[in-house]
Amino acid sequence: MTTPEKLAALLVERHGLKPPVNIEQVLREYSDVEQHEWTQDCDGFAIFGGNQSRPRVYIKANVPARRKRFTFAHELGHIVCYWHTGKKCASIPNPGGAALGTEEAEANSFASHILLPDSFLAQFQDQYLPAPEILDAVAQADVSASAGILALRRVLLPGYVFLVPGLDHAVVSTGTYVPPGAEDYSQLAKFSGRHPHQGSLIRWYQLSVTEPLPATLQTSVTTTEMLRRALTAARPEENVSSLMKQINGVVGGTLTRTRATVSAETIFAALEQRFRNNPLYEDLMATDEFRRYLRQKSVDVAQKRVSRS
Ligand SMILES: [Zn+2]
Known part of the structure; x- marks a missing residue:
């Protein structure tokens, strides 16, 4: 676990957080929060350090609610990651896309771990649940489709692929074998389909499925x-x-x-x-x-x- 992940887990425990996490309330415990409308890309920024006694966070008001929840969590990440400095501008439309600076990536990782705690995601880590069932359960966290599905990569067994509108790459669970250049995942999948999730239509593919194993003969061969x-x-x-x-x-x-x-x-x-x-x-x-x-x-x-x- 990285330090931002540990700090997120600490806050989850300290505040007894369960999805859907009231992230605005948590952020307000650590800072003064103001919301304003503006036209620049920046989703929010935090001012802290120096002579500032209490961090001040500015959040762009005119963005969709779930994206704003991620920004609350992201700015909280900058504040609790004590080594972060200065004034940071959140830009999160494509997490995992363009390379981010270290502190931005850390704030995003913190946000993912506080909005979707490991204890919550653990329900998906030990069996091949149908993808639609997983998406329905993750919807409870009230984060965007991309934030939720990217977080699932932390725990899902090998064999899941998701295509999320707005993400320029497929989200593939770790340990999945996909041939280089593969575009038609349905050729590789045992099951596939589409499922509505957080206002988007998600294409999903399951390359693995649990089936009964034939009885194995007791053998002395290793x-x-x-x-x-x-x-x-x-x-x-x-x-x-x-x-x-x-x-x-x-x-x-x-x-x-x-x-x-x-x-x-x-x-x-x-x-x-x-x-x-x-x-x-x-x-x-x-x-x-x-x-x-x-x-x-x-x-x-x-x-x-x-x-x-
Ligand atoms: Zn940031």
């Missing part, structure tokens, strides 16, 4: 050995050790993104999407041995997590 045999059979010409390293890297990275779940089916779904859409592994996914390895690996990891919890 997953390492299963993988070695699968690779030797599928690619007799190749150096198996380096191929194993490569596969272990992909598997390990994807498993990290499934930390919160103890379900073998869910873990398998995450791993499967990582290989299924990648042309590099097409031949492996076509073999029973490799798929059996992925299933056994998922079962083993799930069992380990259960016994540890």
Whole structure:
């Protein structure tokens, strides 16, 4: 966790904040807030430090309500991030788009973490909930579609893609494999659709879905050995050790993104999407041995997590 994220979590705890967070009220506890109409792009700014006894925040009044809520949170971020200096102008129409200065990025991260606390987003981190259900639940936070869906990237399992009007790039959950240059996500998805959310129509794609796993035979063969045999059979010409390293890297990275779940089916779904859409592994996914390895690996990891919890 970065310091701005920790500070946001601290305020969430101190003020007992739950979505929809009354962010204007919280900001007013830390500053004097004035709202004015103006025509410049700047959504708000805070004046603090120096001889100023209490920070003063100016918020542009003539913007949509949800965007203004994000600006309240953003300016609060500048005030509580004690190393921020001077007078900052918020510009947040495309968070994650154009590169922002460090302090601006930190204020945005703080805003995301106070309006959508980790404790609130945790409900989405351990299972493949249908995207429309997730969007409906996130709507409770009363933030814009882009702010809410970008925040979901913090917790969602691999395999979700969202197209949000106004954002110039797809929002892809971490650990999702999307072939370079892919434009038609429906080709890659198991389910897809459109869902109204915060006044926008969101296109969503789920590349993973939890399905029951076939019963695995009890085997005395380790997953390492299963993988070695699968690779030797599928690619007799190749150096198996380096191929194993490569596969272990992909598997390990994807498993990290499934930390919160103890379900073998869910873990398998995450791993499967990582290989299924990648042309590099097409031949492996076509073999029973490799798929059996992925299933056994998922079962083993799930069992380990259960016994540890
Ligand atoms: Zn700012």
